[in-house]
Amino acid sequence: MATRHPKMHGKVEGATGRCAVRGCDAHGEYKAPVQPADFHGPGVYRLLCLEHVREHNAKYNYFEGMSADEIAEAQSPLGGWDRATRAFATSGGDPAPSWSDFSDPLDAISGRFRHARREEASRFSRAERRALSVLGLGEDANLKSVRSRYSKLVRRFHPDRNGGDRSHEKKLGEVIEAYQLLRKSAALA
CATH class of the missing domain: 1.10.287.110 (DnaJ domain)
Known part of the structure; x- marks a missing residue:
């Protein structure tokens, strides 16, 4: 089974095939994506020689097809962090108490579930x-x-x-x- 070489990212050790570019007889030992990985699977790759994988990478443009606003949003340090989140569930407890009413945080947490514990304690x-x-x-x-x-x-x-x-x-x-x-x-x- 082929494994990745630790120093050259994308280089597949033990690859035995030739470069996937027509007319090239060099050893194909670098993975180049044809279809990137997504939810439906790991993606499709072909093996290229070092020269052709460099050409492939030089042509690659992550922002291809994006508008100027989409590019600015993708480059923002907060990109992806503006998604809506769900509210925390109460898990059967009372609403959260005021933290300032307690000196120990564990007492404040258990304060939410005193009512539930009373019912459970009854036989x-x-x-x-x-x-x-x-x-x-x-x-x-x-x-x-x-x-x-x-x-x-x-x-x-x-x-x-x-x-x-x-x-x-x-x-x-x-x-x-x-x-x-x-x-x-x-x-x-």
Whole structure:
């Protein structure tokens, strides 16, 4: 396999062919682009002798076909840096805090994600937390305390247990629904 010579840019060591220019019998050992590399591939090259590759390079004009404004823009030291950029994503965090409110930069960064960490720290989902609040329990509840609280509330709100008062039927339905959700909860298993 042919490799590039470290001192002569474009020289291919081990090239065995002749110069690609008609009528030239010299050794072709320098790469000259026919089609430059782009997104679709590495480009197409032909091998030329030193004399013909110098002629090829002398004819090459990077700015060929460009207007005066395009040439000035290409020669500008800021060429290519004026592209639009995307805004940084929040990654589920709150808006960035004021840096002056913090003495440690790591505290400022973690300040954006305190809300997200609180939700992750809970072993219950949002619906399960709502069900716990319907039963009047906190997140430290276990299955035994949920059953006990459910029994107590059913006795209080059921019409057969409170003298036929049907004004609490809606609350009874909420208690039953909350218990049905919590008894299947993986957090209480």
